[in-house]
Amino acid sequence: MHWIAPAKINIFLRVLNKRADGYHNIFSLMQKVALCxxxxxxxxxxxxxxxxxxMNLPANNENLVVRAAKAIFDYCKYSxxxxxxxxxxxxxxxxxxxGSSDAAxxxxxxxxxxxFKLKKNELIKIGAKIGADVPFFIFGNEALASGIGDKLKHLRNLPKLDII
Structure with missing residues (x-):
């Protein structure tokens, strides 16, 4: 079974304060793009x-794809x-x-x-443990992101624009 994992761009990105866990709080507009x-x-x-x-990538637990597969299998107790x-x-x-798109x-x-029949919010919860951008790729095509990128809000009726 073939699946496509799109890239994303940050149309704007404000990096805010550094958190105690090492992440930074951000405010950003994220958009999926055609590169996959x-x-x-x-x-x-x-x-x-x-x-x-x-590309030369690790094919072990360092790879987010492997982590994602193991995470959902563990969550669903799949053997x-x-x-x-x-x-x-x-x-x-x-x-x-x-990497986040591949994991999502x-x-x-x-x-x-x-x-497994998991709902989108369950997949987002599993994805958030893998990486900060993973929830976005499950969430939708575009979103206003805050927190570490894990708090997402849908934006409706954005104009279609070509980006070079």
Whole structure:
């Protein structure tokens, strides 16, 4: 099963105070964009196996895709496994949220493939433990973000604009 994981841009970003946990509070307008990674999921009897192409990435617990798969499997007490292939196109450490998008897409894909039937707010809760931007990619196409990026508000009727 093929899934697309879109990048995001921060249309504006205000970095506010540093928190005791090391994160910064922010205020930002986030928007998904057309640049995407691709993930392919194939059920297997046990465990999570990740294959990466396109960039040299870890395929172990350092990778947010592996963490996301294990997190939803633990949450749902699932004993099966999944083989995941990640075709990476979003540049790493570019501020485009590629790893977070891959993790969010993994949560949403496994929710459907494994018939967990978790609600969006449950996926967001699991995603928030993986990374600050993960909830945004589950939440929607655009959002006003505050806190560490975990407090999200829908924006309606934004004009369609081409961005270069």
């Amino acid at each position: 990674d691709e993930l392919i999921f194939s059920p297997r009897p046990k465990g999570v196996v990740l294959h990466c192409s396109g 099966g496994g999944m083989e995941i292939t990640l075709h990476k196109k979003i540049p790493v450490t570019a501020g485009l949220g590629g 897409t993994t949560l949403m894909a496994l929710n459907k493939i494994c018939s």
